[in-house]
Amino acid sequence: MQNPSPSPNTITIERLNKSYSELKPGAGGSVHYIIKDIDLVVKGGEFFVLLGPSGCGKSTLLNMIAGFVSKTGGSLRVGSDEIDKPGKERAVVFQQADSSLFPWLTVRQNVEFGLKMKKLPKNERKEISDRYIRLVGLFGHENKFPRELSGGMKQRVQLARVLANDPAILLMDEPFGALDAMTRRIMQKELSQIWRETGKTVIFVTHDIQEALLLGQRIAVMSTGPNARISSIYQVPLAYPRDPASTELNELHRRIQSHFDAELEGGLYP
Numbered sequence: 001m002q003n004p005s006p007s008p009n010t011i012t013i014e015r016l017n018k019s020y021s022e023l024k025p026g027a028g029g030s031v032h033y034i035i036k037d038i039d040l041v042v043k044g045g046e047f048f049v050l051l052g053p054s055g056c057g058k059s060t061l062l063n064m065i066a067g068f069v070s071k072t073g074g075s076l077r078v079g080s081d082e083i084d085k086p087g088k089e090r091a092v093v094f095q096q097a098d099s100s101l102f103p104w105l106t107v108r109q110n111v112e113f114g115l116k117m118k119k120l121p122k123n124e125r126k127e128i129s130d131r132y133i134r135l136v137g138l139f140g141h142e143n144k145f146p147r148e149l150s151g152g153m154k155q156r157v158q159l160a161r162v163l164a165n166d167p168a169i170l171l172m173d174e175p176f177g178a179l180d181a182m183t184r185r186i187m188q189k190e191l192s193q194i195w196r197e198t199g200k201t202v203i204f205v206t207h208d209i210q211e212a213l214l215l216g217q218r219i220a221v222m223s224t225g226p227n228a229r230i231s232s233i234y235q236v237p238l239a240y241p242r243d244p245a246s247t248e249l250n251e252l253h254r255r256i257q258s259h260f261d262a263e264l265e266g267g268l269y270p
């Protein structure tokens, strides 16, 4: 029997390379690769975490999947389609909400922006924005402008706006990295619940092992660059919602931490 076509939300990466240098492969001399020969399949509906030391190439890989950064070699597909530009099925949540929110629009107008572009009627837009504004805990703040919000609140607006557009694939680049510990924990819980309710594919970049373990079904550890690759993938066979104090979670934490430390030592002192 032939291989069935992948689910439309499956991301398939084969021998993917990225170099920012001018020198093209095959032109003689050596090419400086940021990431080299990455093979990976993220299944439709999966919560997949990319974990790695600072500067290893996590954002580069995520931006390539988003279609913002071009590849140097290899293949990158969503379903059966090769990715060469952004697509409406993929949405990105960045670490800093500031650069993505429109400062001249209120919370509600920001959340409804994509819906307005899609020309949804006003009552439908209101229904959807109400739902996601409530979900991220911003009910009562709808008429505020971004400048009137805290960093955590702005990040929630960004998340509500992305979710309101209902993308099949969420690409999240350290989305909670700038938040205080308490807000971060609340957001992790909300995201995990949203993912379980909606069945979206999530690729989540972090360098926080605990965060990776609370959220991910699988955790890929990237090696230090250049020539970064995925050095190991850990399954996290723990039920949700996860208890950060559980013995199983802490045992996995220890395993991943020692792997991570070895990667760092290898990268810093090759």
Ligand SMILES: Nc1ncnc2c1ncn2[C@@H]1O[C@H](COP(=O)(O)OP(=O)(O)OP(=O)(O)O)[C@@H](O)[C@H]1O
Residues within 6 Å of the ligand: 020, 034, 052, 053, 054, 055, 056, 057, 058, 059, 060, 061, 207, 225
């Ligand atoms: N536009 C660019 N031109 C040249 N080099 C770049 C460019 N963007 C990123 N890099 C380099 O690629 C490497 C990987 O960067 P990237 O931002 O993907 O790492 P990261 O793992 O996401 O880091 P962090 O966790 O610190 O955000 C770094 O060495 C960086 O300097």
